[in-house]
Amino acid sequence: MKRYRELLATRFVKSLIVSAFPARMAYGMIGLCIFFKVERETNSVAIAGLAIGLNGITGALTAGIRGSMLDRWGQRWPLRIFVPSYALLILTLNIMHSQNLILIVAFVLGMTAPPINISVRPLWIDIVPRSSLRTAYALDTVSMNTATVIGPILATTLSLSSRPEFALIVAAFSMALGGGALAIHPVSNAWIPEKKDKGQGNLIRNKAIQLLMLEGIFIGIGWGAFNVAIPSFATLEEVPWRTGWVLASLGIATVVGGIFGGLVSNKVSSLISWRRIYLIWAALTIPLAFTYPGWSMAILGAAIGLVSGAGQVFYFEVLEAVRPKGSQASSLGWIWTVEGTFMAFGSALGGWICQHYSPRYALGLTTSMTLVGLLVIFIGWQRFQPANKIPTVEEDLNAQLDSTSDQFRH
Template sequence: MHAYLELLRMKGVQQLLISSIPARLAYGMISLGIFFKVQNTTSSIAIAGLAVGLNGLASSLSVGIRSVFIDRYGLTWPLRVLVPSYAALIVFFNYANGKASLITISLVLGAVAPPINLAVRPLWKIVVPENKQRAIFAVDTAVMSTAAVVGPVLVTSLALSDSPKSALNVCAAAMLLGGIALALLKVTRTWIPEKKEPGADHLLKMPAIRLLIAEGIFIGLAYGLFETGVPAFTTLEGVANRTGLIFAVMAIFNIFGSLLAGLISKKVTPLRAFRSTYLFWVIVCAPLAATNPDWSLLIISALLGLAGGMQMVFYWEIVEAVRPKGAPTAAIGWLWTFEGTALAIGAAVSGYISETLSPRYCLAAMSICVLMGYLTIFRGHRLLQSADRLPTQSEDDEAINTALDKTN
């Protein structure tokens, strides 16, 4: 834990984490906020799932373009333009009533989603030395998960209260506060995109990136099925108030998982750690369809959160190892374009399956998707060999000096 305390004492780390928390809280609220708003207005789980799915689809399809723009022009203007636009649209959506209007605004909301996580990730290479990247990825993932703990609980409580409109109003305010705070940081305003290597292959032509895209499609489908399948499950069983608790438990254990991953020795390569935790993920996901929206789903959700938290830390290390120079944001953006599109499809299909068949089919399909993701990495892991090495002492020393130069 000393490594984490050392990081949290750094002024740059404190500023970046605190500034990003409100906007990340908003992202933790938005999906369930859309779901409950549309479901309460239309009395249809299928339409609510469609709205959530279209929102995710628009966000994922546009994130690649937004990431390329950031890598070319910087972070300031995307935040200044998209943050207030997004907050205003949330309020507008909150007071809309027509089915067509709700679906349309959900789609537009996804298209103009501010690049909060895309903005934060590349800044860690400036704020933190290279040899502490695993630890800071763990802390960053833990902060995202903490926001995800509060977000679902808060939005569920507000959406089911006597003032349901307050749920999305709070979401809009949080995005506005966090987005402005992040845009005003010195490290954000002065960040200069990496220069691309002359003659380097396009990101999407790289075999390692293509492998991660294929894996990401399966995982996107899995999370989409879970994201809408769980609230559909609890709603149909008459325990909608447990939705936030289930997601909160998953997010809390996601924090534990990410912090645990950050403490794993650097003697374990990112790829080996990723493959080991992936197998654990497959095993705990297997009995998901046999659960009920009670203690059984809570336990499985906790284990899924633990596995997911560890996975995310090693995943970011792998992306950093295999991506081409000059594309720190684009690499994340394009991977999320495919994974997020799959997530949106999974969420949209999940609502229909839950209403016409049963949410259990969604949970079973999630287990299959996670297994397929594991098999994809298992078969193609040789393409990720650049993430299966440990940095030398000289590389660590050089990284520390470079980071210190950038922060002085």
């Protein structure tokens, strides 16, 4: 844990993590907040699901656009426009009772989602030396995954309380607090987008980015089906409360996995680490269809989460190594656009499979799509070679000096 202590002692690290966390928690809350609000107003689970779907698909489709805005104009004004707009729309949704108006606001809400995570990620390069970047990505991953665990619990607790309207109010306040703090953070304000190289091609034409998008298609479909298969399986077996066991074990383990990912030695390249972790992750999904909503599924979910949390750290490192210049935010944004869009499709497909066949077939789809994603990475191995480089002692020293200079400039 010495690496984390050293990282947290670095200027701006604590404030950056703390600033962004409430906004990340708001994202963890919003899906269930919308679901319970719509279900309460319409008495229809189908309409509630439609509202979440509209919000999710518009958020995914526009993620790349929001990332491109950051790479073009910086973070100051995009965040200062998106954050209050999003918070006000949440409050507007909270006072609405008309089904059609609620669906329209949920749709627009997705398009105005502030680019919190894709804003934070490129800031680490400015405030920590290259030798600490892996640990910084791990800390960032832990923050994101912790918010993903806490947010749904808080949303469910408030939505099912005697004052359910507080759920959306808390989500709006959290976004305003966290997004506002990030918008005025000195590192965010000082961040200057990279200049593209002369004659540099379009981001989408980059072969490594294309492969990551292709991998994202399969992962989106597979894990979109997983998100529906777990609650469907538990409900059909008349043990719906066990959904919480499974998702909690998966979420908590993902947080722990992220911590361990940051402790892996820098002497092992990010590409090698990612490939090894991906192989283990894919292998762990093979028994999914043979588990049952209970201890077997919870234990396997924890194992998958542990490996997945570590894998996210190396994924960010690989992406940073292979992305073209001038795409610090848009590279991840456009990948999330592809993955999120196909995750919505995967959820719809998974729901159809669960209804007409069995949740086990939907879980089998998760496994098969993960294995195809692994195949894509292995086939395109050579495209990711920039991530196979291990920094020399001299490069690390230069990076530390650059980071120190950046901190003085901020």
